[in-house]
Amino acid sequence: MLRLLMIVGTGGFIGTLMRFLLSRYIQEQTTSSFPLGTFIINIAGCFLIGIFYGLAERGNLMSTEWRLFLTVGICGGFTTFSTFSGDNLALLRGSEFLYLGLYAGLSVFLGLLATYLGNTLIKAI
Numbered sequence: 001m002l003r004l005l006m007i008v009g010t011g012g013f014i015g016t017l018m019r020f021l022l023s024r025y026i027q028e029q030t031t032s033s034f035p036l037g038t039f040i041i042n043i044a045g046c047f048l049i050g051i052f053y054g055l056a057e058r059g060n061l062m063s064t065e066w067r068l069f070l071t072v073g074i075c076g077g078f079t080t081f082s083t084f085s086g087d088n089l090a091l092l093r094g095s096e097f098l099y100l101g102l103y104a105g106l107s108v109f110l111g112l113l114a115t116y117l118g119n120t121l122i123k124a125i
Helices: 002-028 036-057 064-077 081-093 097-124
Strands: none
Touching: 002 036, 002 064, 036 064, 036 081, 064 081, 081 097
């Protein structure tokens, strides 16, 4: 288990640095207040996790360790939105449409609400 934690942790460290550097670079290149860096990273992370899942599903192209390093580690550190998207894809593929709607809808709504409430709580203190 410690080995897997090190694999995922290393990937997460790399993904986090990639997110920080790329987001900062993109935001420095634009004058808009639209969070273009985060937006591009989220979409790119979804694309990457799709590629990695596809490779993992093809058979002997990727070991379990490499799949964890790339998906949970790098993509998870790069953006958790990619993991969210991957979870939704799994629900879609499993024809779990009710759970797909609940997971996607509630995640966005409650995530936004929780962020707002946390922010409001701190402002009230």
